[in-house]
Each structure stands twice: as structure tokens, then as C-alpha cells.
Amino acid sequence: GAVVSQHPSWVICKSGTSVKIECRSLDFQATTMFWYRQFPKQSLMLMATSNEGSKATYEQGVEKDKFLINHASLTLSTLTVTSAHPEDSSFYICSANPGGTQYFGPGTRLLVL
Amino acid sequence: AQSVTQLGSHVSVSEGALVLLRCNYSSSVPPYLFWYVQYPNQGLQLLLKYTSAATLVKGINGFEAEFKKSETSFHLTKPSAHMSDAAEYFCAVSDGANFGNEKLTFGTGTRLTIIP
Numbered sequence: 001g002a003v004v005s006q007h008p009s010w011v012i013c014k015s016g017t018s019v020k021i022e023c024r025s026l027d028f029q030a031t032t033m034f035w036y037r038q039f040p041k042q043s044l045m046l047m048a049t050s051n052e053g054s055k056a057t058y059e060q061g062v063e064k065d066k067f068l069i070n071h072a073s074l075t076l077s078t079l080t081v082t083s084a085h086p087e088d089s090s091f092y093i094c095s096a097n098p099g100g101t102q103y104f105g106p107g108t109r110l111l112v113l
Numbered sequence: 114a115q116s117v118t119q120l121g122s123h124v125s126v127s128e129g130a131l132v133l134l135r136c137n138y139s140s141s142v143p144p145y146l147f148w149y150v151q152y153p154n155q156g157l158q159l160l161l162k163y164t165s166a167a168t169l170v171k172g173i174n175g176f177e178a179e180f181k182k183s184e185t186s187f188h189l190t191k192p193s194a195h196m197s198d199a200a201e202y203f204c205a206v207s208d209g210a211n212f213g214n215e216k217l218t219f220g221t222g223t224r225l226t227i228i229p
Binding site: 004006034041042043045046091093095100101102103104105106109 | 147149154155156157158159162164203216217218219220221222224
């Protein structure tokens with residue numbers, strides 16, 4: 001199957017700082033990528049759809065100014081959590097579709113102190 | 114709108130016993146259906162998918178699922194559980210309108226525990 005990577009795999013930061021998470025498609029090009037958030041022992045909730053060369057589409061209730069998404073190339077999308085707070089601590093997972101099926105990255109665990 | 118209901122947030126089976134994880138969906142259009150597995154602190158791995166071809170779908174690790182339109186179900190089964198099957202399982206649905214670039218809607222997940 002297709003390979004999607006994420007970096008970093010985990011990050012700890014202080015409250016008020018910004019954190020950038022990268023999502024890369026390693027062996028295919030992705031015009032669309034998806035960002036999910038997963039709280040402990042819960043399901044994945046779609047945050048936004050990242051579109052190469054255009055603005056991301058955010059789900060209802062997701063603050064676009066807080067969760068900045070940039071999809072500058074066909075293999076890279078980034079999610080920046082701005083002015084992070086403890087309630088932003090979560091597991092962030094991205095996915096991409098090389099044709100018919102979404103493949104997921106390994107996830108990034110964010111802990112905001 | 115589409116939705117998925119997974120019955121049973123926790124399922125425990127003995128090693129070697131049948132695994133049955135239930136998933137019911139709601140969709141106004143012919144659905145695409147998926148089962149994913151998630152091991153602790155990892156992303157999701159695709160087990161199998163249904164995309165309007167054969168109703169009985171075989172996946173990896175000995176899992177299979179059957180699409181039953183009349184019951185709006187897509188239950189996941191495995192004849193004989195193995196200790197390595199212990200994980201969280203998610204059922205998901207999409208409308209397939211954009212051949213994969215559409216949004217997935219996930220169920221709440223079922224945690225499978227294998228009893229030695």
C-alpha cells in the first residue's frame with residue numbers, strides 16, 4: 001500500500017507556543033490530504049481537508065486561525081497549531097488517497113504543558 | 114449525511130474463537146465501507162474495503178466482512194482469533210463520489226481483547 005509519514009511522532013511544548021506537524025506522501029502525489037484529531041479512547045474526528053495550491057476546507061467547529069494548514073506541494077501538507085493550550089493536547093493523524101482508499105500516517109502525539 | 118454505528122465498544126474473545134465486530138451504516142447513496150485497525154499509539158491500517166463489487170470482502174490478517182444492504186450492515190469477522198489481533202477497530206463510510214477524495218465518517222471504535 002501507499003506510505004504516508006508524519007513528523008514529528010510526538011512533541012511536547014509549552015502553552016502559548018506554536019507547533020508544526022508535517023504529513024508527507026512518500027511514494028505518490030496527493031492533491032488532497034486530510035487531518036484528523038483523536039482524543040484518548042475516542043474515534044477520529046475530521047478537522048480539515050487540505051488542498052494542494054488552495055485553501056483548506058475546515059469542518060464545522062474547527063478554528064481555522066488556530067489550526068493553520070498549508071499544502072504547498074503534492075507530497076507535503078503541514079498543520080500548525082498556533083498558540084497551543086493544554087486542551088489542544090491530542091493525537092493528530094493525517095491521511096492521503098492515492099486512488100480509491102485513504103492511507104493514514106502514523107500520527108503525531110501533541111502534549112501541551 | 115452518512116453515519117456509522119459500531120455496536121459494542123469492547124469485545125473480548127478467547128484465543129482461537131470467532132471474532133465478530135458489528136458495524137451498521139446509514140447512507141443516502143451507495144456507500145463505500147472500510148474497516149481499519151489501530152494499534153496503540155499508531156495510525157490506522159486498512160484491513161479491507163467494500164466499493165460496490167463483491168459483497169464478501171476479504172482483507173489482511175484473515176479478516177473478512179460482508180456487505181448486507183438489506184440490513185445496512187458491514188460486520189467484520191475472523192474465524193480464529195490470535196493474540197496479535199488485540200487492537201482498536203474502526204468502521205468507516207464514505208459516499209465514494211470523488212473516488213477516495215471524499216471524507217470518511219468513522220464509527221466510535223471497538224476495542225478487541227483476546228483472552229489467552
